Amino acid sequence: MSEEATTKQSRRSPRTPLPRRDPKQRATDFGEVALGFDLDAALAEAKRCLQCKRPSCVAGCPVGVDIPGFIKALEEERFADAVRILKDRNNLPGICGRVCPQETQCERECVLGKRAEPVAIGALERFVADWERTGEKRESRVEENLTPRSSSIPSYRAIAPSPQPFEGEGGEVPKVAVIGSGPAGLTAAADLARHGYRVTIFESLHAPGGVLRYGIPEFRLPRDVLDREVDYVKSLGVEIETDVLVGKTVTLQELMQEEGFEAVFIATGAGLPWFLHIPGENLAGVYSANEFLTRVNLMRAHRFPDYRTPIRVGARTVVIGGGNTAMDAARSALRLGSDVTIIYRRTRAELPARADEVENALEEGVKLDELVIPLEMLGDDKGHVRAIRCERAELGEPDASGRRRPVPIPDSEFDIEADTIIVAVSASPNPLLVKTERRLRIRDDGRLVINEETGETSIPGVFAGGDIANDAGTVIAAMGDGKRAAKAIHEYLQRKYL
Amino acid sequence: MAAGITRFEVEAPRIARRAKPGQFAIVRVDEQGERIPLTIAERHPDRGTIAIVFQAVGYSTRQMAAMDVGDSLADVLGPLGQPTEIRRYGCVVCVAGGLGIAFMYPEIVGFAEAGNEIIAVLGARTKDLLFYLDEIRALSAEVHICTDDGSIGRHGLVTDLLRELLEKGEHYDYCIATGPLPMMRASVELTKQWNLPTLVSLDPIMVDGTGMCGACRVTVGGEVKFACVDGPDFDGHLVDFDELAKRKRAFAEEEEICRLQEAADTLEAERAAES
Numbered sequence: 001m002s003e004e005a006t007t008k009q010s011r012r013s014p015r016t017p018l019p020r021r022d023p024k025q026r027a028t029d030f031g032e033v034a035l036g037f038d039l040d041a042a043l044a045e046a047k048r049c050l051q052c053k054r055p056s057c058v059a060g061c062p063v064g065v066d067i068p069g070f071i072k073a074l075e076e077e078r079f080a081d082a083v084r085i086l087k088d089r090n091n092l093p094g095i096c097g098r099v100c101p102q103e104t105q106c107e108r109e110c111v112l113g114k115r116a117e118p119v120a121i122g123a124l125e126r127f128v129a130d131w132e133r134t135g136e137k138r139e140s141r142v143e144e145n146l147t148p149r150s151s152s153i154p155s156y157r158a159i160a161p162s163p164q165p166f167e168g169e170g171g172e173v174p175k176v177a178v179i180g181s182g183p184a185g186l187t188a189a190a191d192l193a194r195h196g197y198r199v200t201i202f203e204s205l206h207a208p209g210g211v212l213r214y215g216i217p218e219f220r221l222p223r224d225v226l227d228r229e230v231d232y233v234k235s236l237g238v239e240i241e242t243d244v245l246v247g248k249t250v251t252l253q254e255l256m257q258e259e260g261f262e263a264v265f266i267a268t269g270a271g272l273p274w275f276l277h278i279p280g281e282n283l284a285g286v287y288s289a290n291e292f293l294t295r296v297n298l299m300r301a302h303r304f305p306d307y308r309t310p311i312r313v314g315a316r317t318v319v320i321g322g323g324n325t326a327m328d329a330a331r332s333a334l335r336l337g338s339d340v341t342i343i344y345r346r347t348r349a350e351l352p353a354r355a356d357e358v359e360n361a362l363e364e365g366v367k368l369d370e371l372v373i374p375l376e377m378l379g380d381d382k383g384h385v386r387a388i389r390c391e392r393a394e395l396g397e398p399d400a401s402g403r404r405r406p407v408p409i410p411d412s413e414f415d416i417e418a419d420t421i422i423v424a425v426s427a428s429p430n431p432l433l434v435k436t437e438r439r440l441r442i443r444d445d446g447r448l449v450i451n452e453e454t455g456e457t458s459i460p461g462v463f464a465g466g467d468i469a470n471d472a473g474t475v476i477a478a479m480g481d482g483k484r485a486a487k488a489i490h491e492y493l494q495r496k497y498l
Numbered sequence: 499m500a501a502g503i504t505r506f507e508v509e510a511p512r513i514a515r516r517a518k519p520g521q522f523a524i525v526r527v528d529e530q531g532e533r534i535p536l537t538i539a540e541r542h543p544d545r546g547t548i549a550i551v552f553q554a555v556g557y558s559t560r561q562m563a564a565m566d567v568g569d570s571l572a573d574v575l576g577p578l579g580q581p582t583e584i585r586r587y588g589c590v591v592c593v594a595g596g597l598g599i600a601f602m603y604p605e606i607v608g609f610a611e612a613g614n615e616i617i618a619v620l621g622a623r624t625k626d627l628l629f630y631l632d633e634i635r636a637l638s639a640e641v642h643i644c645t646d647d648g649s650i651g652r653h654g655l656v657t658d659l660l661r662e663l664l665e666k667g668e669h670y671d672y673c674i675a676t677g678p679l680p681m682m683r684a685s686v687e688l689t690k691q692w693n694l695p696t697l698v699s700l701d702p703i704m705v706d707g708t709g710m711c712g713a714c715r716v717t718v719g720g721e722v723k724f725a726c727v728d729g730p731d732f733d734g735h736l737v738d739f740d741e742l743a744k745r746k747r748a749f750a751e752e753e754e755i756c757r758l759q760e761a762a763d764t765l766e767a768e769r770a771a772e773s
Contacts, residue, residue, distance in 0.1 A: 243574060250516070283744075291712055294711050306530060382744065
């Protein structure tokens with residue numbers, strides 16, 4: 001067979017599935033669920049890419065990764081090049097390769113997807129990031145089985161793309177403060193450091209990562225992947241100060257006027273949990289998803305008493321909500337030994353969570369009770385929750401969000417026994433900082449008013465992005481905001497110094 | 499500073515500069531540690547320190563008590579919560595029980611500075627558990643002391659003392675009550691009868707302390723508040739103490755596990771020392 005024919009055939013070959021651990025096994029521990037491609041699978045999948053001249057996938061990526069470029073490098077086994085191309089636009093590829101909703105972004109735009117299945121871009125991104133992270137191990141495998149084109153594996157840091165330096169007139173390089181070390185903050189900080197700025201991230205919690213640390217469970221995003229990507233950002237020269245709550249420990253004004261920061265990026269996220277405001281919600285055993293996930297992810301409560309923060313998960317857990325956070329909370333409770341039911345007002349088709357994560361949850365044994373509206377939480381005489389009273393619903397006319405509205409069915413009340421209830425309905429922007437700075441203009445929904453092009457707030461030199469400014473609610477959208485703000489801050493400081 | 503009560507002076511220049519009466523810090527002992535909210539009892543911006551006072555009652559606080567001068571805590575975050583609204587009310591009666599004195603001391607400093615007359619009513623289980631007495635005496639017009647065992651001052655509870663003072667016809671314009679939950683609750687029951695506005699400082703279970711988790715939610719005047727960002731001070735007459743008491747017991751079993759674990763650790767250490 002000619003080489004061309006082989007290539008064509010592999011392009012017609014089906015999408016390589018991402019291997020996952022057996023549901024029964026993974027439901028009992030916090031190890032990663034998705035296993036990632038091995039080299040053969042990655043190369044086979046890379047060959048499926050059509051290498052479009054005008055790639056629509058790139059337009060679907062909020063940070064504009066040169067997707068065909070990195071896939072081409074991967075296909076040709078130029079791994080270090082693949083890393084470099086990826087990192088030129090994406091500072092956190094190991095994270096994005098795992099938690100990005102590719103199916104609604106790059107992969108949705110993939111031309112192959114119109115006739116068959118799109119290229120598994122996310123899985124390839126993850127492969128490249130993991131190749132770099134575990135470089136030495138992979139190198140030996142490459143040498144055994146194949147002849148690598150790049151003879152040596154560059155060190156972790158060396159793969160950082162070359163910076164575009166700040167070119168100001170004389171004096172010191174300006175200092176930039178980034179508030180919050182979640183995906184938006186880390187991305188902006190990395191880009192700014194690559195421009196040559198002296199960047200300090202202020203994080204209120206004791207460990208960096210924001211929602212990546214306290215929100216996303218380790219079975220979706222292992223801690224060593226997160227730690228290594230944070231280390232990468234630090235290796236670019238970014239300083240991270242933990243235990244600093246800007247607005248309380250130090251004010252925005254003090255940072256700018258006394259500590260000499262010439263620009264600030266606010267990326268404080270959506271930290272305020274919503275409750276349903278139904279009776280019984282303050283019973284013991286009722287958690288916000290934020291509390292439940294923070295106890296496990298940040299405080300390691302699943303390893304109590306070795307780690308000193310406790311968590312109480314009863315025999316039966318009910319999770320209220322249908323987003324990714326609800327899935328994360330449900331799957332965490334399951335792993336802590338509980339029987340878990342998610343109740344949702346609409347049906348599976350309307351669940352806002354990623355389809356993959358819903359499938360993962362159900363496979364593992366989480367139950368989904370659709371068209372259920374919670375009414376009241378019932379407690380025992382000690383003030384601990386024992387059940388949740390609900391009513392059935394049916395789908396009515398579409399509401400403002402375009403989804404069909406759940407309409408209660410009269411006289412359909414019923415109780416679900418539960419000794420743990422997790423409320424995962426939504427979260428609002430974190431009001432703490434913005435309330436302490438009157439010059440910041442705030443929208444009705446609590447988000448900051450920003451210039452859509454630059455991310456600049458109502459205070460000159462102060463920019464914002466991520467969930468404090470936009471309501472996309474995804475890691476990659478926050479990263480896109482971080483990138484945009486870094487560019488705008490660079491332009492702002494260049495103007496200031498020229 | 500007293501039996502089982504320890505005062506730490508912690509280097510934290512930023513917190514020392516900004517802390518105000520009523521605010522707290524969150525500390526973590528080590529990488530496995532829980533986040534412990536503790537009142538900022540003193541601030542010394544000149545030397546860049548704050549002081550925290552705690553009683554060794556649980557695993558983490560006993561761990562802290564075992565630390566030496568010069569050791570480092572893994573984390574100190576603050577100042578958190580809303581500062582107490584300090585105004586000139588006139589005569590302020592400050593009722594503090596046990597560790598509540600650590601919260602009360604900076605309040606007394608603040609209210610005295612604002613020109614209020616301070617009547618301190620302090621109580622503890624026994625004489626050795628009282629602290630900041632000299633400092634409080636220096637700022638107060640009257641100091642009334644009681645202990646559960648009568649080892650110093652009156653034999654009885656602070657609420658008994660407060661009741662006597664009120665029944666005697668003493669007039670107060672404002673009351674602050676801090677200490678164990680039952681003590682605050684009893685104080686509030688009393689001051690309600692006398693229409694005496696009363697501020698309490700609540701210490702519900704907290705995790706992050708920055709408004710993110712909602713573990714510390716309390717019902718105040720029918721509204722749900724987060725003690726970490728809306729408090730920890732609230733109008734005592736509006737607090738749902740019953741709900742708060744139940745919520746505070748949510749992890750009682752886990753606290754017991756910690757106690758057992760600690761006992762096992764001690765036993766193991768003793769055995770190792772023997773062999």
